[in-house]
Amino acid sequence: MTLLTTELPKPEPHRAVLLWRRFARNRAALLGLVIFVVVLIMAATAGLIEPTDPLRRAGVPLTKPFVDWATPLGTDQLGRDILASLFYGARISLLVGVLATLLSIGIGVVIGAVSGYFGGWIDDVLMRTTEAFQTIPNFVLLLALVAILGSSIEYITVAIAIVSWTAPARMVRAEFMSLRGREFVDAARNLGVSNTAIIFREILPNALPPIVVYASVIMALSILLESALAFLGLGDPNHASWGNMIGQGRAVLRSDWYCAAIPGTAIILTVLSFSLLGEGLNDALNPRQKK
Template sequence: MKIKKIISSINNVKQLKAGIILLALIILLAIFAPLIATHDPFELNDDMVSPPSNNYILGTDGLGRDIFSGILYGARTSILIGVVAASISGIMGTLIGGISGFYGGKIDAVLSEVINVFLMMPTFFLILIIVALFGSSMFNVMVVIGITTWTGNARLMRAEALSLKQRTFVKSLETIGESKFKILLKHIIPNGIFPIIANTTMNVSDAILTESALSFLGLGDPNVMSWGQIVYNGKSYLTNGWWISTFSGIAIVLTVLAFYLIGDGMNNILSPKLNSNN
């Protein structure tokens, strides 16, 4: 019955359905990249800055690498960075926001100030500084994006915790001596996680865009194939090799759109649940 209800909810929210279909297509292309790719994405050849043709569907870059194959393999990297970074952000925001809202008092005051300090910082420039100092490996990029974008989730979780701790079932658990940390993990977070899920899904889009921006500035991992790296490689050929950056840019836009539609659709579905909880 639950599966039927979920499917029915998806069918009733057009943007969620469209986002899932689009993302599923992109993920399938990424998974089956070795079967679909027409060339080795790292293979160099003499057909440099070659326009789209029968041999090179989306053309080649300045080193003769096939753009179509690069985009297929780059999907794996870009989506992985987006999902991992957003997950780190979601976990950090949930824990910090939950502790702040549920424990209250001095703990809430201190953590709220920490959240406000991070909110005042220019996030992208902070990411630039950290990546410049510690290196631009894919691991560093994922972690840095994650640990600098958690504040939105923290504020959402704090608001949910402040509301939920006034509920009768929470008061009853405190009365019988249940530890605060157990109540937080078993009851507050599970009941307040809904807005975090929707927001984290949208954060995947932000993380993909951030990685692309870092790569465009030459701060991406040069050892991996990502859409941002392809855009960076094509910035010197915008006049005579427009296809290099254009097609990878379209891939970024479509993927960002897919995650945004899913996040927005999930928010619409979860809103009734949120209202009933509050």
């Protein structure tokens, strides 16, 4: 007598596991993740590995790297420790990048969602406003805002968010216009669900994947914009940032190139990590798009 055995179907992996597997297939994205983690560690350990104030003199001015182990990466023209400034600069760059991204995405999502969902004259007014912002070059508008608001790190973050919300707004609007006529939206309306609930509970979760991917672009642009302002002398002098380091290092660029090259390399690697992370997120959240 033989027993019939049937194999039970294997349970499908959790969605988070599937996303990680798709992300991990992209080795460049894994490299970007490693670089990003290193920058995070630098920001988190600023003040622990290098306990000195990065703005205070730590040694003889313009000490070359790897000459004095008290200042392994050398000192700038004011005798400040470049390694300490590099760690604290990572904290400032990530702070500006994260906060500016959250603010710009928040503004863009609200404006794009309302515009794409309601349409009509509301869409016309909001999109004309968006186009008005887009007619002004981002950096020119940023310079004007910093001149008006001030050059503290808080105002710089707000100014970067103000010049960065237009692209997310148009992206969210396009997603909402394609989703507002779907069956699940009509079903929610027939059940008496409010417009606010339909926008934020029904449609927005389905429109988020491209926004999450684009957030990595805004993070990179925010860091570059803050660095550009600091390079021009419009950054916050009360904080050590990579842009301030480059701006001050350009005065001795020919004789002591490392003062500008070290923070410049940090900016390049950080921006590259966000670009690679965005590519990996795109593969994970939109697997069919790559095909």
